[in-house]
Structure formats: structure tokens, C-alpha cells
Amino acid sequence: MPTLLRPVLADVLLAILLTALTVATAIGQPAAVSPWALLLAVLSVAPVALRQIAPVLTMLLIIAAVGVASLFGYGDLPSGGIGLLVAMFSVATLRSRRVAAVMFAATVALLALVYLTERDDLVWSQIAQAALIIAGAWVLGEGTRRWARRTEKLAADAERAVSEERVRIARELHDILAHHMSVISLQAGLAEYVLEADQPTARKAIGTVADTGREAMLEMRRLLDVLRVDRDEEPDLRPQPGLEMLDELIARTRTAGPAVTVVVGGPARPLPPGPDLCAYRMVQESLTNVLKHAGPGGAQVALEYGPHTLTIRVTDDGPVVRGYTEGHGIRGMRERAALYGGVLTAGPRPAGGFAVSLRLPLDDR
Incomplete structure (x- = not known):
């Protein structure tokens, strides 16, 4: 029916x-x-x-x-x-x-x-009594109408939250897969190229592929634990990646070819989990783009800790970019930054290469 x-x-x-x-x-x-x-x-x-x-x-x-x-x-x-x-x-x-x-x-x-x-x-009291009974029905109906509207609003909010969570998960999957698969692809290609001529380099590249694959699986499992319906198994409660893992990210990127330097200005301090993950993913996505588009040129990651803001700038020395069109990765970084009140800008550099800049507010209360 x-x-x-x-x-x-x-x-x-x-x-x-x-x-x-x-x-x-x-x-x-x-x-x-x-x-x-x-x-x-x-x-x-x-x-x-x-x-x-x-x-x-x-x-x-x-x-x-x-x-x-x-x-x-x-x-x-x-x-x-x-x-x-x-x-x-x-x-x-x-x-x-x-x-x-x-x-x-x-x-x-x-x-x-x-x-x-x-x-x-x-008898006016009888009319008043009858009117009060009718008024009671009116008040009950009004309360039911308000409850129905509140229920509809809660349902709409829940649907919107589910939609936003789907977008967040899709963004996380993109960040994880894009970076790690780029490293794996480059290292696998390098291993194939030098397999006979330079076996130590090939062996190191294959090791990097294995390590990167394991890390990708670890991050995927951590993300999918959030979606798991079967709670018989204990979820992975390890924290999401943040700037504390930046050195590992830089080292992994260096093994793929580009020479990456890190510059830190101001006294470094811990960030809340949300902005910390946002900053890490911004650097990860930017370095992924360096691996894809910048070639063997160098790259720099600059972090500036100000009194109330954290500014991160990732630049590379790649070729001059012509006909630039913003992709899903940049849009995802910008949306993620907006969630925490941040501003992200990205675009080609006039002298060549690419630059991505993120400005995040820091709440020190």
C-alpha cells in the first residue's frame, strides 16, 4: 500500500x-x-x-x-x-x-x-468551558504541527550531514589514493627501468613501493573503520595523520625523485585535529601534484607559524604551466580549508612551476 x-x-x-x-x-x-x-x-x-x-x-x-x-x-x-x-x-x-x-x-x-x-x-461559564475544550484541541494541533516541522528539519539536517560526510570521505579517499598511487607508479617505473643496470636502486624503489602500499592500506583501513557496520572487530583508533608526520611524507616524496626542502618559520606548536589534518592533506595533495606534473625539479614546503595564523606554501620548479584548469584536487583542498575558516590559493608561477598557499586561523584560547 x-x-x-x-x-x-x-x-x-x-x-x-x-x-x-x-x-x-x-x-x-x-x-x-x-x-x-x-x-x-x-x-x-x-x-x-x-x-x-x-x-x-x-x-x-x-x-x-x-x-x-x-x-x-x-x-x-x-x-x-x-x-x-x-x-x-x-x-x-x-x-x-x-x-x-x-x-x-x-x-x-x-x-x-x-x-x-x-x-x-x-450560562456563560458553559460556553467558556466548551471554548476551552476547543482551544485545547487547537493547542494540541499547533504543538503537533511544530513537532512535525522540527522532525522535518532534523531529517533534512541529518540528510545534509550524511551528504557532507560522503563528500569528506570521498575527499579523504582521493587524497590517500592520489598521493600513494603516484609514488607507487613512479617507483615501480623506476624499478623497471633500472632493474638490470642498477639493481640496488631497483631494490630500493621496490622497497618504497611496498612501504607506500602498506601505508596506503593503513590509512584506508583507518578511514573505512568509520563506516564499518560490523562492530565485532576493534576499530583502528590511531589518530589521523597531521603535521607531526610531515617528515615521513617528505621522505617518501624524495624517494620518488623530487628534491624537497622544508622551511619552518616561527615557533611550531600543535594544531587541533581538524586543522592539523587539513594542513597535512594540503601538503600531501600539493606534493602529489609535484610528482605528477613538475618532473624532476625541486620543491619547497614552507610553514610560517604566526601569532594567530599558520601559513603553508608549497612551490615547485617545474615548467611553465599553460592553459591551467583547476582540478578536483585543488577544489577539494579549498573546500577542506573553508571548513576550518582557512583560505587556499593555487595557480601557476610566472617564472615556471606551481604554487599552493594555505592560510589557517589558529585559535590559541
């Missing part, structure tokens, strides 16, 4: 139940009930079947039935006003507060009319 039909079917069943009880109550009264009175009694509850499709129309039909029954002197309806309560609740839940206020005022006016036509001495 379609999901949208279930609430409507429930309303139809509720209307049938209320109608059957109303008819049974009317027939069970000592005095005979006229067909018109019975019809109006049915119309005071049967429209409940349409309460979610047309709540205002439902309430107007019930108000009309109760009003006509009062004008023709049929006395109290067997339904006891349950239809009005359900209709008021439905209008408050599904329509605006202004519409609910109008329907509430119309209902209170109807109740006053009923007391005026059925009783010689008007």
Missing part, C-alpha cells in the same frame, strides 16, 4: 467508527429520532474522513451540521461534539495559525448560538 494512502485509510476507518457509534447512540435513545436529525448527526462526524485532504472543508461541514441541528431544535447531537474537536485539531495541524484562529472563532460563535437556541437562560 502506498505510504500516502495509509493516513487517509485510517481517517476513513475513524469516520466509519464514529458514524457507527453516533447512529447507535441516536437509535438507542428513548425518544424516536427523526431521519433529518439522524442525517445531521452523521454529518457531524462523517466528514472526518476528509480531514487530511481538506481540513477546512471538513470543519465547515461539521459546523454547518451542528448549526442546522441547533436551529431546527434537534437538541444535543449524539456525537457529543467529537467531530468538532477532531476537525479543530486537524486544521491547527495542517493549516496556518490564522486559518486555525478563524475556525476557532467560528466554532465558539456556533457554540454560543447552540446555547442561545436551546436554553432560555444563557
Whole structure:
């Protein structure tokens, strides 16, 4: 059964139940009930079947039935006003507060009319009591509407969080695979090239491939542990990489060919996990691009620790870049930097090569 039909079917069943009880109550009264009175009694509850499709129309039909029954002197309806309560609740839940206020005022006016036509001495306390009961249905419906909106907002926030997490995981996978596979590819090519002429170099390159592959698997496992549904195994709780692992990253890049130098300015200090990972991934992605595009030229990684910011600049001495188009890696670094209030710029250098600069705010509180 379609999901949208279930609430409507429930309303139809509720209307049938209320109608059957109303008819049974009317027939069970000592005095005979006229067909018109019975019809109006049915119309005071049967429209409940349409309460979610047309709540205002439902309430107007019930108000009309109760009003006509009062004008023709049929006395109290067997339904006891349950239809009005359900209709008021439905209008408050599904329509605006202004519409609910109008329907509430119309209902209170109807109740006053009923007391005026059925009783010689008007008792205002009875009207006030009835109005409070209707107001209770209104307040309950308003609370239900607010709860439904809050639930929808929470669901939208959860969906957005899942989407953002997917993007983050995709970015992590890109950073891990792009860097390590670039190193592996270059070292494997070097080993193949010098396998017969220079076996020590080939052996060292093959060792680098093995080490890089193991590190890639380790980082992949750490990332996939977050997604693991089966919790029988203990997850890898080792911290994500950060600038403390920068020396290893530089050493691994050097083994692939480029001469990388590191310059640190200002007193180095630890960063929070998020910005620390952001800084590491920026250097990792930049050095990956050096391996891919800069050739055998040198590269420099400069870190400047300021009072309130950390600036990282990665440059290389590659050839002049023409027709530069920003790729997914640069966009991913920029998005990651924006998460922590940072700014990333990247582009070709006029004299040749490429430069990537990241400026991260440091919160020393």
C-alpha cells in the first residue's frame, strides 16, 4: 500500500467508527429520532474522513451540521461534539495559525448560538468551558504541527550531514589514493627501468613501493573503520595523520625523485585535529601534484607559524604551466580549508612551476 494512502485509510476507518457509534447512540435513545436529525448527526462526524485532504472543508461541514441541528431544535447531537474537536485539531495541524484562529472563532460563535437556541437562560461559564475544550484541541494541533516541522528539519539536517560526510570521505579517499598511487607508479617505473643496470636502486624503489602500499592500506583501513557496520572487530583508533608526520611524507616524496626542502618559520606548536589534518592533506595533495606534473625539479614546503595564523606554501620548479584548469584536487583542498575558516590559493608561477598557499586561523584560547 502506498505510504500516502495509509493516513487517509485510517481517517476513513475513524469516520466509519464514529458514524457507527453516533447512529447507535441516536437509535438507542428513548425518544424516536427523526431521519433529518439522524442525517445531521452523521454529518457531524462523517466528514472526518476528509480531514487530511481538506481540513477546512471538513470543519465547515461539521459546523454547518451542528448549526442546522441547533436551529431546527434537534437538541444535543449524539456525537457529543467529537467531530468538532477532531476537525479543530486537524486544521491547527495542517493549516496556518490564522486559518486555525478563524475556525476557532467560528466554532465558539456556533457554540454560543447552540446555547442561545436551546436554553432560555444563557450560562456563560458553559460556553467558556466548551471554548476551552476547543482551544485545547487547537493547542494540541499547533504543538503537533511544530513537532512535525522540527522532525522535518532534523531529517533534512541529518540528510545534509550524511551528504557532507560522503563528500569528506570521498575527499579523504582521493587524497590517500592520489598521493600513494603516484609514488607507487613512479617507483615501480623506476624499478623497471633500472632493474638490470642498477639493481640496488631497483631494490630500493621496490622497497618504497611496498612501504607506500602498506601505508596506503593503513590509512584506508583507518578511514573505512568509520563506516564499518560490523562492530565485532576493534576499530583502528590511531589518530589521523597531521603535521607531526610531515617528515615521513617528505621522505617518501624524495624517494620518488623530487628534491624537497622544508622551511619552518616561527615557533611550531600543535594544531587541533581538524586543522592539523587539513594542513597535512594540503601538503600531501600539493606534493602529489609535484610528482605528477613538475618532473624532476625541486620543491619547497614552507610553514610560517604566526601569532594567530599558520601559513603553508608549497612551490615547485617545474615548467611553465599553460592553459591551467583547476582540478578536483585543488577544489577539494579549498573546500577542506573553508571548513576550518582557512583560505587556499593555487595557480601557476610566472617564472615556471606551481604554487599552493594555505592560510589557517589558529585559535590559541
